[in-house]
Amino acid sequence: MNSKSVIEEILDRAAHQHISAQELDMLVAKTREISLAKEQELATLKTLLQELEAHQHH
DSSP states (O other), rough: OOOOHHHHHHHHHTTTTTTTHHHHHHHHHHHHHHHHHHHHHHEEEHHHHHHHHHHHTT
């Protein structure tokens, strides 16, 4: 399952008014997991961009 569909599933499940505390905890944990992965991906992309830009000016 790609991260977009996981995010859509989280939003769908979180929208239910009768969500249990356990389900909410699971959704929070999964959202944190996705956020951390995206932050790491962004850091990698920024590093790559800096390296490419450094080579571009030589």
